[in-house]
Amino acid sequence: xxxxxxxxxxxxxxxxxxxxxxxxxxxxxxxxxxxxxxxxxxxxxxxxxxxxxxxxxxxxxxxxxxxxxxxxxxxxxxxxxxxxxxxxxxxxxxxxxxxxxxxxxxxxxxxxxxxxxxxxxxxxxxxxxxxxxxxxxxxxxxxxxxxxxxxxxxxxxxxxxxxxxxxxxxxxxxxxxxxxxxxxxxxxxxxxxxxxxxxxxxxxxxxxxxxxxxxxxxxxxxxxxxxxxxxxxxxxxxxxxxxxxxxxxxxxxxxxxxxxxxxxxxxxxxxxxxxxxxxxxxxxxxxxxxxxxxxxxxxxx
Numbered sequence: 001x002x003x004x005x006x007x008x009x010x011x012x013x014x015x016x017x018x019x020x021x022x023x024x025x026x027x028x029x030x031x032x033x034x035x036x037x038x039x040x041x042x043x044x045x046x047x048x049x050x051x052x053x054x055x056x057x058x059x060x061x062x063x064x065x066x067x068x069x070x071x072x073x074x075x076x077x078x079x080x081x082x083x084x085x086x087x088x089x090x091x092x093x094x095x096x097x098x099x100x101x102x103x104x105x106x107x108x109x110x111x112x113x114x115x116x117x118x119x120x121x122x123x124x125x126x127x128x129x130x131x132x133x134x135x136x137x138x139x140x141x142x143x144x145x146x147x148x149x150x151x152x153x154x155x156x157x158x159x160x161x162x163x164x165x166x167x168x169x170x171x172x173x174x175x176x177x178x179x180x181x182x183x184x185x186x187x188x189x190x191x192x193x194x195x196x197x198x199x200x201x202x203x204x205x206x207x208x209x210x211x212x213x214x215x216x217x218x219x220x221x222x223x224x225x226x227x228x229x230x231x232x233x234x235x236x237x238x239x240x241x242x243x244x245x246x247x248x249x250x251x252x253x254x255x256x257x258x259x260x261x262x263x264x265x266x267x268x269x270x271x272x273x274x275x276x277x278x279x280x281x282x283x284x285x286x287x288x289x290x291x292x293x294x295x296x297x298x299x300x301x
Contacts, residue, residue, distance in 0.1 A: 029070030050199030108175030114186035
């Protein structure tokens with residue numbers, strides 16, 4: 001029932017002008033801010049600490065972030081309307097030469113990104129402008145939501161591999177084939193993550209981008225899609241980074257993860273309304289850390 005309802009809603013949304021979608025999304029976001037108290041209050045508290053701002057300023061910024069989220073949700077439903085002919089009507093690039101130079105290395109590219117802006121459109125920006133892209137993603141708690149997202153991704157030709165399954169073999173093959181492999185790397189990574197200070201408090205950060213960069217020699221390119229004042233989007237790309245082998249795998253993976261985390265932190269500080277502040281980002285305390293040697297030997301072939 002949920003699946004069919006959301007897919008019907010997507011078909012309806014696709015009939016609307018994008019400008020109206022932004023207005024409708026704003027209304028949705030305001031309602032969400034007013035009535036979803038638990039997430040609102042968590043976002044306010046985490047933003048106050050993370051940005052060192054007053055409660056008044058945090059509440060205003062969180063409200064704006066919920067408006068952005070409302071628009072993001074509708075734009076995800078709007079994805080079937082995106083194609084090679086109209087993609088530049090919605091999206092522009094900053095530093096596109098970085099992704100082109102990384103692709104030219106011929107080892108695939110690890111994309112380090114986050115739940116910023118309409119993150120599902122980041123894949124569309126690559127795929128519909130001629131850069132083959134795949135991603136590793138976490139399944140939704142509800143299987144029907146997962147089906148909806150996967151079917152919407154399929155409309156732009158997106159290939160997604162479920163995190164923590166044998167599909168990682170397919171992800172490895174995608175890199176070997178020279179494709180982009182995207183990681184949404186801003187969620188709590190549990191006891192096995194890299195414990196790094198993030199927005200004022202130590203958090204467990206995913207090591208996946210660094211692990212794949214090590215295994216395949218692939219460059220890591222930070223990439224974030226940011227909503228502009230006119231409602232359109234800009235894909236910001238950072239300079240390619242590489243895994244540096246200094247003889248201590250854990251330390252080398254940690255150091256690369258610190259670098260990507262600092263970039264993410266800067267992007268969030270510069271664009272505070274575009275990140276999901278109510279995430280359980282700091283769920284795992286440092287005392288639960290599992291110290292282990294991180295490898296991807298299981299992905300040999």
